[in-house]
Amino acid sequence: MIWQGICIHHSATADSASSSWEAIRRYHIEHNGWDEIGYHYGIEDVYGTLRLRIGRPLSMPGAHAVGLNATHIGICMVGNFDRDLPSMSRLDYLALVIADIARNYRLEISPETIKYHRDVADKTCPGYLFPPKEVLIRMVETYL
Ligand SMILES: [Zn+2]
Numbered sequence: 001m002i003w004q005g006i007c008i009h010h011s012a013t014a015d016s017a018s019s020s021w022e023a024i025r026r027y028h029i030e031h032n033g034w035d036e037i038g039y040h041y042g043i044e045d046v047y048g049t050l051r052l053r054i055g056r057p058l059s060m061p062g063a064h065a066v067g068l069n070a071t072h073i074g075i076c077m078v079g080n081f082d083r084d085l086p087s088m089s090r091l092d093y094l095a096l097v098i099a100d101i102a103r104n105y106r107l108e109i110s111p112e113t114i115k116y117h118r119d120v121a122d123k124t125c126p127g128y129l130f131p132p133k134e135v136l137i138r139m140v141e142t143y144l
Contacts, residue, residue, distance in 0.1 A: 001058060001059060001060070001061060001070065002071075003058070003071065003072070003073050003105045003107065004057070004071040004072065004107065004113060005071060005072045005073070005107060005112070005113035005115060006069075006072055006073045006074075006075060006101060006102070006107070006114055007062075007064060007065045007068050007072040007073070007074050007075070007112060007115040007116070007117060007120075008082065008094070008114070008115070008116050008117065008126050008130075008136070009039065009064060009065070009074060009075065009076045009077065009117045009125050010076065010077045010078075010079055010080060010081045010082075010126040010127045010130070011024055011042075011076050011077070011078045011079060011080070011089070011123055011124050012080050012082065012125065012127070013078065013079070013080060015018050015113060018075055020044055020078045020079075021037075021042045021044050021053045021076075021078055024037060024039075024042070024076070024078070025037040025055070028063070032063075034063055035056070035060070036055065036056035036057075036060065037055040037056060037091065038055070038056070038062060038063035038064045039055040039056070039062065039064050039075060039076040040054075040055050040056055040057075040058055040062055040073045040074050040075065041053065041054060041055055041073070041074070041076070041097065041101075042073055042075070042076045042077075042078055043053055043075065043077050043078065043090065043093060043097065044078035044079075045078070045079065045087070045090055045093055049102070050089065050090060050093045052093075052097060053078075055074070055076075057095070058073065062074040064076070064117070064140040065117050065120055065121060066120065066121065067120050068115060068120055072115055073101060073105075075094070075097065075098070076124055077090065077094060077130075079127075080127065081126055081127025081128070081129045081130045082124050082127045082128050082129065083127075083129075084129065085129045086127075086129065086131075087088045087123065091131065091139060092139065095119060095136060095137070095139035095140045095142070095143060096138045096143050098114065098136075099140050099141075099143030099144050102140070102144065103144070109137055109141060109144065110137070111133055111137065113133070114136065114137055114140070116130070116133055
């Protein structure tokens with residue numbers, strides 16, 4: 001795969017701490033019949049502890065956003081940000097993860113390379129309450 005950017009999602013599931021990422025993985029494998037969860041990475045908040053979860057390997061195209069699966073690494077913020085405001089610590093952690101991936105894959109950070117799912121689909125993902133992309137990009141830049 002030649003990665004050109006990163007696409008951010010929320011799971012839109014209730015933020016039920018520990019089991020959400022595994023529940024998504026099971027759903028994608030058992031219900032959708034996929035080989036792996038559709039995202040490459042996940043970030044979950046387990047009783048206040050942020051965790052990076054590894055999804056499908058980066059040698060596989062994603063299954064998270066039509067039109068971006070072969071070009072953009074998919075990161076899912078576990079939670080429902082149509083309903084809940086993402087905490088600063090969670091956004092900061094996301095920014096750090098994006099910066100690290102960008103360094104490893106030599107990705108430019110711009111509104112073109114950093115996508116929200118809603119940029120390419122008729123969805124709210126990663127949620128109404130997620131900050132504008134320009135804000136997230138500024139946070140990422142502090143780690144580059
Ligand atoms: Zn999405």
